[in-house]
Amino acid sequence: MKKSLLLPLLAVTLSFLLPGCVKDDFDQPPTTGEDPGLTANYTIAELKALHQNGGPATTVSEDLVISGIVIADDFSGNWYRTFVIQDETGGIEILTDLRDSYVLYPRGREIYVKCKGLVIKDYNNLVQLGGYVAADNSLGPIVEVADFLVKGAKQEVPAPRLRKINELTTADVSTLVTLENVQFSLSDAGRTFADAVNQAAANVFLQDCALDEVIVRTSGFADFAGATVPAGNGSFTGVLSIFRNDLQFLIRDLDDLSLDGTRCQGGANPCDGTGSAVTVNGIDENFESGANNDPVQLYGWTNIATKGSRSWQFKEFSGNVYAQATAYNDNAAEMETWLVSPFIQLTEPLSLSFETTTAYYTHDGLSVLLSFDYECDPLAATWQPLNAALAGQNDANYAWVPSGNIDLSSLVGQTFAIAFKYVGSGTNGQTCTFQLDNIKLGSGGGPVDPCVSNPTPVVPSLDENFNTGANNAEVNISGWNNFIADGARSWLFKEFSGDVYVQATAYNDTGNSMDTWLISPLIEVDGPKELNFQTAKAFWTHDGLTVYLSTDYDCRPLDATWTPLQNITVAGQNDADHAWIASGPVDLSPYIGKKVAIGFRYVGSGTGGQTTSYRVDNVVVD
């Protein structure tokens, strides 16, 4: 054979062989799951019917298989170690031992539950499926999830049931429900859904135009807990839940809300009775306590946006602080915001005075109003205008215009409120700014802030052994603040063998979460000082006690910045019950020249099994 034949021969040979070498793309797993080939033989409604609310836990002994599509998971954090499935007959909450179970059981996935061996129990009437009954008689989660929960394919999430608030029944519990034409109550609008900072749950109220109301509860761990509750009207979707006899909704995330329409009017009092009214005999408000650009928040005053999202703000110029409202650069079609005074009870004839400015005048956006029936919702009150000189078209920009003295002497003996209402439209050219300052009624006597009237004392040293307390009494020591951030329980005095100490515990607490602080007086650190204290624990289930230090605390715990103390020893899991553990010295010399407060914060959950008792004694600073 000639050599010239070789290469072609080789090429032909290889051309037969090489196609085997052409690689296809990398394999890709389907993102829609795989059908496990199971069939349900029971419905969720049938399963729930096996349990009687309030009765003992029901253990499933038959080979029952239910299936449902996950309608809510723990992705946003509003559910924790829990997800909700729904079939045509109803829905049920399933407790698992898994964090981030949404990876396995996400919204829209069909789940089969092999119920034999699982336990049905209700938590204050909310029926749940779990794995066992815990020692405290609560429902424990499904631990070996792979034995009971079989993951299926991706499905459409069931269409929400369309209901009105007054049509909701317990049959809708744990199903997806949509409400149309609803809005959050005015007192809740503008607040946050929950306390994201302290991770405490909160309730807000949802109302329809007939003023039927339902609770919307949000966990402090939800990633939208710190979001502002919208003020508008529209549609709402959530998973219905129940606590005792109260139906309540949980939303999955903010996409469940479509509340940007105009609020409906009506009803006399949507105020829910939340917040206590503050009544004063006079006013002297110069706004100097505020910080530039913060929303106006004054003790006893209401600052609310009733259209759009903007409200009154503190503004500072050349050292002077005042209140300002403006629609300039606002995206909303309409802006309406109210700054309403505390209730004023006139005991002597007085006149009202204040100052206003305007800038870039476009319209008369400011009005001053008075109401006798105002309670907390300005839209629900009847207002009458007050005749005052207000900054207007002919005034120079930012020139303060005195209102003149408005005689209110005819109102002696009556209770009323005064409102400063701004309207404008950023999109419609009504954008001029109004500023407000130096509101005076009489010679002063603004609302009394308890933190001002009874400020936290400053002490040079501390030696608190709590021995003045009486067993089981709430801690109430002069200069100390026993403060409940969440739940109903606070720190109690406890006595054992003649020694009195303080204790916090969520044991047997019926609330979902407990968060309570015991805060020392302010300690003047004027030289090297040391903090020492003792802690003890009992019946450990969790690390519930954290000890903080703050250098900016002044009576309001939630406004202060708290730093957890490092390198201290706090009684923990491995310590004997009731054994006093010394904290070890905490060197306060980094705080020389400052005033510090020590906060003992207990967080627990009586229903969540976080029930460790914590004790504190012998808090010494010198």
Place this chain on the structure above:
Amino acid sequence: MRKVILPHLLTLLSCIALHGQAVRIHGTVLDGDNRTALPLVSVGTANTEVNTNPDGTFEIRIPGQPDIVVLTFYKQGFSLLERTVLPAGRSDVPLDTVYLVHPVTNVKDVVTDEDRIPIITLSGDSDGELDGGQNISGILSASADPFINAASFNLSNGGFDIRGYSQESIVLFNGMPFNSVESDAVFWSTWGGLNDVTRNRLSTFDLSPVAFSFGGIGGAIAFDTRASEQRRQRRFSYMFSNRTYSGRLMGTWSTGMLKNGWAFSFSGSRRWAQEGYVPGTFYDAWSYFMSVDKKLGNHHLLNLTFLGAPTRRGAQASSIQQVNELAGSNFYNPNWGWQNGEKRNARVVNTHQPLLTLRHDWRPSQRTTLTTAVGYLFGRYGRTALDWFIAPDPRPDYYRNTPLFLATENADAAAAVAAVYQADPDLLQIQWDKLYTANREHGQSYQGLPGNWSQYILSDQRSDTRRLNASTTLQHAFNSRLSLQTGLTAYRERIHYFRTVDDLLGGDYYLNIDRFALENPIAGQQPGFNLRSDDVVVREGDTYGYNYDIQGRRYTAWTQIQLKRNRFDLFLAGELSRTEFWREGYYQNGRFPDNSYGTSPSQSYTNAGTKGGVTFKLNGRNYLYANAAFLNRAPDARNAYASPRLRDQIVPGLQEEQVRSFEAGYQLRAPGVKARATFFHTQFNNGLRLSRFFLPGDLTRFGTYLLTGLDRRHAGLEAAVEAKLSPSLTLRGAGCIGEYIFTSRPNGIFVQDDDGVIRDRGTIYLKNFYVPNSPQTAGSLGLEYRAPKFWSASVTVNYFDRNYLDVSPERRTADMVFGLPDDGALFREIITQTEAPDAFTVDLFANKSFKVDDLFLYLTAGVTNLLNATVVTGGFEQLRFERAQVEQTGINVFPERRFYAFGTNFFLMGAIRF
């Protein structure tokens, strides 16, 4: 590669005569060193082969009237010699005396892979996998094929495995198969440091026939340590290097066959390093070797060989890239820490596995050889590791200690911790003092027992092998064209797995109790590791934890026929084998009292394989050939037990693997140019892969993750050329473009450690993923200058590309990606296989020899990776993966770990021979 390696089968250049008479060529072959006659030298052409007589003479007849005849002379231990003969019409051609010389400048004989390739142990969760494995990859080659030369020397530095096979070759030691029954692994370190006396070897790397074995898919290597085959010499050498060891002294004395029929060979060496290339890796090894031959009459030869290499060395572990960066080096080694001013390594390999072989060769005639051998391997193999009771994980790169993990919770804290580590990288090492303090000062006591109950100890994980082998091989040539080889082998192997307390680290005792069982009790289980003993207190030297044997037996019979014709060669071979293995437990484990103690049922498999091939001799220079093999084979005992430390549970779906392999190629052998191109295609079906780790999510526990029904295909084209550009200048090029991919979607199964429950993990979408950890494109180009004045120098440039890291099966399940957008970033991040960056390296090598009277002096130097390139030789995704964490924080706390080739490294060696 095929023909050169087996010279007595070689079919080299020849002219093909069509008609006419024969040419008789005759001459004498002498040893170039001492001018003594060399018997049994293979003298061959493409079609004919003869052996030299005891006086070194030979005579060969070539049919027809060829114009040109190329004769090949080969004897084991000598360089291959080719001589071109021009008969010019003569019918009787006497040749000048032929001198065969020993190869002296072959760099492969100076350093072996064991010396050059980092020795890496996996750390972390998948720790258990490598027990007893001596993961020294690569193949020791004495081949003359340019591709194999490049692959085994230059390319292996970049993690290159020939054809992507990690371990597919059969290794024989003095005729006795040496692969483990349990895992097919080869303990290369058994003869570590004995380079001088392990040079005699025959090897193939493909499906071509070999005379001494059926061979594996990746060929076969046969070591021959008979004293009479050792080069007669006294030789001392010293090597200085910055690799795994810094110095090596070696001495060898071989007598050759003495007149009284005896031959002796002795060798020994010492290798040491205070610290090797990788921080914290010391090296402390000796080796010894003795071989004695006795000729019994003219037809019998007996050999006794005894060798061993007691070795202690500190191991390296790979870590995640972020920690490497904090430490400032890709060679960050979490295994060591400071103690009393010295670096102490927690992972010390301490091995001494002596090997004794007795071999008998009977050569009743020139045509027949019967070789019979028995061998016994025994001794210890231990690897130390930290162990701890209920105490924080002491490993410095434990994931919870890394800034990467902290960053998922608090980015500022993570940055602060990273800064602390960067300021003081010693904090990234084991804090021995803290472990001692914890044991001594916070010492706990167990049930009031006096002394301190160590919470941290150093354990020694032993896997001591005892293996008895026997084999017999018959080679017979019926005539010059038809030959037969056949053999029988038998194995009996016990690998004793157990753990001892190596160092109590300042405490006084430890407990033989399963802390996991203590922490997470399961009804019906007890936490004791051994219910047969009431005494749970263990002290240094005591066995604890687990204690069992994996035992096995294997019997193999094989036979092969080779036919040589003028135009083509044919061969056909078959093999039958039976494999049995079982577990014998010496502990009754408290978790599994019913299936942990005593002898388990035996698993047995009967397997068959066949292979065959044909070579077409187009003319004297051009050859086309094709070979194929079909095998089915027993699963490895290594993969058969779900959790052998605890119990004898067999993994579900244990089955035989099927292999089909095919190769076809072209070979050119012209004067001055050798070239070869081979296409290969091997399909492995029904494979099993097993790994042990922590599975988060719905199972949240440790266990064994199995892939069953795993198919893979290794296909590609390898080519090489070696051209003499001038008498002193040689160009060598070699390259391979492969595609080694998985071709099935295996089934994932998880066997839970704590209760043995089997969980189906569903389909693993692994099809078309790359078989990991070898560059699938690699090439090298070298130029060698060989000066007439006994010196030579070479430079080689190597290129590595398409090396893919090992993938975690759990990340390729439908569950892991449920609900993600198909083309979303997270989906891609989860399933995409990482490709290591490509790399170029440059190697230099130089050599000079002197002769002073009868004394030879050799100086050799080599630099590997001259430009200090970063070469990733492999790596793996950690098997644990937390999707929610990645989704929420963007941080994968369990990223891949990579292996790196050494940066610039060198050796200098001087040797004298007399």
